[in-house]
Amino acid sequence: MTWPTTLPLIAILRGIRPDEALPHAQALVDAGFDAIEIPLNSPDWALSVRRVADVLGSRxxxxGGTVLRNEQADALAAAGGRLVVTPNTRPSLIAHAVARGLHVAAGFATASEAFDALDAGARALKLFPATTYGPGHVKALKAVLPPVPLFAVGGITPANLAEYLKAGCLGAGLGSDLYKPGQDVARTAAMARAFVDAYRQATA
Structure with a gap:
């Protein structure tokens, strides 16, 4: 099972507004990111997804993230989204999204949840919240999981990213350390470069 992007870092733009979405997404892509999640609890999220997908969807x-229900996955697909990120393990939602042709990164914490997500068709797993469990939890899970893209999400910074990669994560989802609502594009660009540099140093 493989991940469909080159850089296994997912930028999470929680709280972004439609008028801000494209400039920040462009800064991320320019820095090397090729996976962007706009959580569904952001203002007018579908418009943000549409604007970003229309311009950057080929790159x-x-x-969207925090996807909890089938109809949300449908709305995301209608807006041009191709990635569904969940905070929890809901097999019926995962199977529905997969049937729609969407890439699913399913949130989980335990081995049981991980296998339920994979059985439902998830393409990747999202350990959340990662820093609550730590790299040791990742290492223990990797001993029993099949080869599957595993992302650490929640509390990941440029300083601790390498620990999770060394423990067995393919990559990470990056939230408040990368983007906070209202920050300027220059800050997003600077943090994006810091994460890309941290990833490249850790995997060199």
Missing amino acids: ALIG
């Missing part, structure tokens, strides 16, 4: 995997 990056654009989608």
